Amino acid sequence: MTTPRLWLVIPAAGSGQRMHSSRPKQYQSLRGNLILDLAISRITATVTLAGCVVAIRPDDPWWGETRASKDDRITCCTGGRERADSVLAGLQSLQARAEENDWVLVHDAARPCLHPDDLNRLVSRLSDHGVGGLLATPVADTLKKTGAGTLDVQETVDRSHLWRALTPQMFRYGILKTALQAALSAGRPVTDEASAVEQSGYFPCIVEGRPDNIKITVPADLALADFLLSRF
Numbered sequence: 001m002t003t004p005r006l007w008l009v010i011p012a013a014g015s016g017q018r019m020h021s022s023r024p025k026q027y028q029s030l031r032g033n034l035i036l037d038l039a040i041s042r043i044t045a046t047v048t049l050a051g052c053v054v055a056i057r058p059d060d061p062w063w064g065e066t067r068a069s070k071d072d073r074i075t076c077c078t079g080g081r082e083r084a085d086s087v088l089a090g091l092q093s094l095q096a097r098a099e100e101n102d103w104v105l106v107h108d109a110a111r112p113c114l115h116p117d118d119l120n121r122l123v124s125r126l127s128d129h130g131v132g133g134l135l136a137t138p139v140a141d142t143l144k145k146t147g148a149g150t151l152d153v154q155e156t157v158d159r160s161h162l163w164r165a166l167t168p169q170m171f172r173y174g175i176l177k178t179a180l181q182a183a184l185s186a187g188r189p190v191t192d193e194a195s196a197v198e199q200s201g202y203f204p205c206i207v208e209g210r211p212d213n214i215k216i217t218v219p220a221d222l223a224l225a226d227f228l229l230s231r232f
């Protein structure tokens with residue numbers, strides 16, 4: 001069997017509603033770079049990829065501004081309505097080149113603070129795994145559960161086995177593509193790659209990552225990401 005190669009899929013077809021900004025967050029600037037370019041370069045600077053595909057909106061006028069668009073090792077494809085549709089579009093665009101057993105990293109375009117140590121740990125911990133897994137961080141706060149339609153606390157949830165799922169997530173190409181296709185065609189909600197893989201009956205492996213691998217979501221996250229990048 002050939003040695004599995006490593007591919008990268010970047011879902012970047014979101015519109016960033018929670019940022020309330022005129023351009024989507026992946027095209028906003030941070031420390032002189034576009035956030036999408038930072039998210040990609042933190043991976044390309046650390047591991048050797050067979051290729052990279054970025055899923056963007058069909059009417060995207062900003063892609064041409066990126067460094068990624070000028071790199072001939074990086075291609076783009078049209079994303080979909082939900083994040084999972086965009087990831088599946090990226091996987092499908094690799095169909096002719098990727099083998100079932102190859103690895104795919106999926107990393108949010110809006111996550112520019114990935115530390116190289118986390119990426120190296122993810123890739124090395126999973127290298128012998130049959131399925132794949134994800135970076136995640138233990139839940140730190142006490143968790144409260146309310147009832148439907150009320151803010152009255154019903155219970156405190158035991159957080160001892162709870163994790164926050166981050167990206168990159170890394171799965172075997174064939175398993176991930178089949179799992180996403182099955183979940184989407186059944187209309188089941190898919191919030192990350194691991195959830196689709198779980199629905200297919202597999203057990204993704206958690207690799208503990210740093211809590212500062214934040215996803216830019218609301219405007220205040222920009223200042224936090226700026227600070228974090230200044231410390232790396």
Ligand code: CTP
Binds near residue numbers: 081087217
């Ligand atoms: N994404 C995507 N295709 C979609 C929706 C989201 O590729 N249809 C991407 C986003 O571009 C982002 C990542 O998935 O890189 C994580 O999604 P999120 O943080 O929710 O980004 P947005 O959907 O853009 O933001 P919001 O939910 O606030 O609108």
Ligand code: MG
Binds near residue numbers: 014
């Ligand atoms: Mg979203």
